[in-house]
Amino acid sequence: MHVARKQIQQIYLDSRHRYVGYYLRYSEESTHLAYMLEQELANLQQAFHWAIEDNKHELVARFWEAIGDFFWEHGYWQNYLEWGETALNAIRQLGRRETEA
Amino acid sequence: MQPVDFAIITALAKEAQAVVSRLEQPTTRRFEAEDIRTYHYGTISFQAPGQFYRVVVITLPNMGTVSAANAVTDTIARWSPRFVLMVGIAGGIPQGDLDLGDVVIADQVVGYDYGKVTESGIQPRPRVYPASALLLDRIHNFWDNAWEQQVNVARPVNARRPISKRWVGPIASGNKVIASTEFRNQLLAQWPKLLAVEMEAEGVFGAIFDRPHIRGALVIRGICDMADERKSDEWQEYAANAAAAFVVAFLKSSPVEPIDASAEERQTEPSQKYHITINEAHGVVIGDQAHIVQRFTSEPVARERGFEVASSSPAQFMEIPGKTYRTLIGREPIIGDIIAALRDPGGKWLVGIDGMGGIGKTAMANEVIDRSQAEHLFDMVVWESAPKLERLHDTQAIGGLTFDTVLDGIGRQLGALDVPKLKSQDKEARVRTLLHNQRVLVVLDNLETAHESQNEIARRLQPFLNPGKALMTSRHRFKGDVYAVHLSGLDETSAIRFIYQEAEEKNISRIKVAEQSEFQQIAQSTGGSPLALKLVVGQLGHLSLDTVLNQLSKIRPPDSDTNEDDYLLFYKGIFFSSWQILSDAGKQLLISMAHFAPGVGGTSEAIQATSDLANDVLTRSIDELWRLSFLEIGESPSLNKLRYYLHALTQNFILSDVVQILK
Numbered sequence: 001m002h003v004a005r006k007q008i009q010q011i012y013l014d015s016r017h018r019y020v021g022y023y024l025r026y027s028e029e030s031t032h033l034a035y036m037l038e039q040e041l042a043n044l045q046q047a048f049h050w051a052i053e054d055n056k057h058e059l060v061a062r063f064w065e066a067i068g069d070f071f072w073e074h075g076y077w078q079n080y081l082e083w084g085e086t087a088l089n090a091i092r093q094l095g096r097r098e099t100e101a
Numbered sequence: 102m103q104p105v106d107f108a109i110i111t112a113l114a115k116e117a118q119a120v121v122s123r124l125e126q127p128t129t130r131r132f133e134a135e136d137i138r139t140y141h142y143g144t145i146s147f148q149a150p151g152q153f154y155r156v157v158v159i160t161l162p163n164m165g166t167v168s169a170a171n172a173v174t175d176t177i178a179r180w181s182p183r184f185v186l187m188v189g190i191a192g193g194i195p196q197g198d199l200d201l202g203d204v205v206i207a208d209q210v211v212g213y214d215y216g217k218v219t220e221s222g223i224q225p226r227p228r229v230y231p232a233s234a235l236l237l238d239r240i241h242n243f244w245d246n247a248w249e250q251q252v253n254v255a256r257p258v259n260a261r262r263p264i265s266k267r268w269v270g271p272i273a274s275g276n277k278v279i280a281s282t283e284f285r286n287q288l289l290a291q292w293p294k295l296l297a298v299e300m301e302a303e304g305v306f307g308a309i310f311d312r313p314h315i316r317g318a319l320v321i322r323g324i325c326d327m328a329d330e331r332k333s334d335e336w337q338e339y340a341a342n343a344a345a346a347f348v349v350a351f352l353k354s355s356p357v358e359p360i361d362a363s364a365e366e367r368q369t370e371p372s373q374k375y376h377i378t379i380n381e382a383h384g385v386v387i388g389d390q391a392h393i394v395q396r397f398t399s400e401p402v403a404r405e406r407g408f409e410v411a412s413s414s415p416a417q418f419m420e421i422p423g424k425t426y427r428t429l430i431g432r433e434p435i436i437g438d439i440i441a442a443l444r445d446p447g448g449k450w451l452v453g454i455d456g457m458g459g460i461g462k463t464a465m466a467n468e469v470i471d472r473s474q475a476e477h478l479f480d481m482v483v484w485e486s487a488p489k490l491e492r493l494h495d496t497q498a499i500g501g502l503t504f505d506t507v508l509d510g511i512g513r514q515l516g517a518l519d520v521p522k523l524k525s526q527d528k529e530a531r532v533r534t535l536l537h538n539q540r541v542l543v544v545l546d547n548l549e550t551a552h553e554s555q556n557e558i559a560r561r562l563q564p565f566l567n568p569g570k571a572l573m574t575s576r577h578r579f580k581g582d583v584y585a586v587h588l589s590g591l592d593e594t595s596a597i598r599f600i601y602q603e604a605e606e607k608n609i610s611r612i613k614v615a616e617q618s619e620f621q622q623i624a625q626s627t628g629g630s631p632l633a634l635k636l637v638v639g640q641l642g643h644l645s646l647d648t649v650l651n652q653l654s655k656i657r658p659p660d661s662d663t664n665e666d667d668y669l670l671f672y673k674g675i676f677f678s679s680w681q682i683l684s685d686a687g688k689q690l691l692i693s694m695a696h697f698a699p700g701v702g703g704t705s706e707a708i709q710a711t712s713d714l715a716n717d718v719l720t721r722s723i724d725e726l727w728r729l730s731f732l733e734i735g736e737s738p739s740l741n742k743l744r745y746y747l748h749a750l751t752q753n754f755i756l757s758d759v760v761q762i763l764k
């Protein structure tokens with residue numbers, strides 16, 4: 001296990017990238033299908049956190065775009081507040097980056 | 102009403118419970134305007150994908166042939182079964198080494214009550230009913246003895262043999278409780294091959310006698326006493342369970358073609374269909390005379406089970422996780438205690454189950470829900486689960502469980518979507534009203550990972566509960582006004598039974614040659630932890646028993662006082678042995694799956710996208726991980742797809758020891 005450490009970590013990071021991508025697509029394709037979002041809420045939450053952790057501001061904003069209304073309409077008020085605030089920060093970062101560019 | 106394949110008639114509640122606990126998707130149905138019965142409807146699936154029998158189980162209000170005949174008549178009118186099975190307990194007749202706990206299948210039923218009264222006494226004129234020739238043929242060709250391992254209650258200690266056997270022969274039936282050697286011998290004199298005596302089968306056969314659409318009946322009885330002066334109740338539960346285990350195993354062998362559901366459905370008038378609505382609080386539920394009796398986990402499943410689903414209201418699905426076990430072994434006494442505590446209106450409002458990770462707390466909560474629903478203890482069940490994932494970094498704090506979010510979850514699941522937006526005082530008042538207006542079981546799972554103290558959450562929740570109750574699980578012990586149950590490892594007998602079941606499911610043949618002492622060693626080395634037992638059985642698919650036992654001997658087994666760090670070390674020792682067996686593709690899949698929420702996992706589509714494995718490799722790797730018990734497979738509650746997921750401890754091992762990213 002020790003010999004393959006780098007390889008293992010690379011598998012982990014690559015698969016994390018794909019995991020975030022899959023659930024972002026899922027949320028965008030299911031944006032009006034509450035039961036689809038509800039079913040995968042725990043994974044959407046995980047993927048969202050990884051997007052934050054990896055400073056993928058654009059992905060964070062897209063997640064929010066896809067799920068924000070669902071949180072508002074289906075009683076996930078805490079998630080609405082927390083995701084909303086995080087997404088707002090991400091959008092600010094995006095704006096700053098664009099301004100700096 | 103859609104016809105069922107089998108109606109199972111039982112005389113006692115314990116007999117019914119033993120069968121119903123083995124049904125898939127059990128629901129309880131009543132038709133009070135038309136009859137007095139409670140019908141437990143469910144399915145029993147067999148090996149062919151998507152194939153299952155529709156089954157209805159009833160129990161009688163009284164023992165005896167008249168009660169049985171009435172119940173069968175009602176059941177036939179309501180459900181049009183193709184076959185009727187009488188399942189339960191009976192008194193045995195000494196024949197060969199027939200013993201307590203054995204299962205007897207009647208090839209004919211002798212109604213011994215009939216006779217002619219003459220001056221010189223009563224001349225017996227028994228009626229004889231042959232069993233269904235078709236089912237009897239299938240019984241004679243059903244050779245699998247694995248049913249004996251499916252008996253999930255403790256075998257009384259006074260058994261002559263360690264295992265039960267099955268027998269086929271005549272059974273006498275009549276309205277007498279027989280506790281007399283003399284009477285037993287009188288029957289035996291008339292019917293030398295008689296195997297058992299009981300009180301209902303004659304009524305069952307009498308009721309179906311002139312029903313041409315019923316293809317036959319069969320009686321299956323577990324022997325609970327020997328119909329003599331020593332008659333006692335000691336073996337009743339085991340015998341009832343043995344009979345149920347046999348019947349379900351027999352049906353799982355698909356002895357007859359199931360009813361063609363689609364064809365039957367086409368013949369059913371729409372007005373006769375049972376109506377289901379999608380309820381905001383419950384997902385798909387069956388409405389029965391203004392009270393909700395059962396849920397289906399999903400609309401597709403409800404449709405598959407033959408119910409019409411109204412599509413008028415938006416679907417929101419209950420957050421109860423799917424079952425990951427076939428039968429819970431060795432937990433009956435504790436489940437009984439918990440159900441009794443939930444049933445007791447004067448008892449504590451809070452019930453807490455604690456125990457180390459992998460010991461089966463969530464499975465037990467799931468089982469308690471099923472049992473409490475079968476008894477109609479609650480109108481609704483709300484399930485809130487704290488995330489199990491180890492904290493990776495500060496941002497993971499989002500979404501943790503607090504008292505406030507518990508109230509949000511209760512409100513949301515009871516359909517009051519405005520609750521989360523209310524201020525604290527208003528929120529508490531609203532949830533209090535919601536919970537006081539109906540009997541709600543609030544389940545809080547994994548409280549050890551809550552953001553607030555579990556005892557503080559419990560203390561604050563208690564005044565909200567009456568008339569409902571709360572069931573909580575945690576790795577930490579509960580304090581305060583809680584009916585607390587500590588879950589420890591399975592005892593040796595149950596652990597061995599568990600090993601058998603697991604090995605059978607995963608087709609691991611090494612178990613068959615193991616000796617009792619080796620089983621005992623596995624049971625002791627794993628501390629009876631179901632998760633550890635599963636992992637060890639998985640290893641036996643690849644490694645010799647000696648190697649596995651040698652590896653286990655190097656790990657200190659947990660006991661009830663083991664702290665969290667120590668039992669994590671214990672599991673890691675076992676995980677590491679399993680990890681070393683894995684192929685490269687299996688390792689890649691396992692690492693990829695560590696991203697998914699534990700206990701939730703993902704569909705094959707999500708896992709393929711994440712792992713980037715080719716379809717055939719993915720299929721092989723899933724099978725490999727499942728056989729090694731790294732991975733669980735369950736049905737998606739609402740998407741009607743299989744889900745693949747890791748236990749939280751497995752995920753912890755991957756993240757902290759394999760990838761080494763946990764802080």
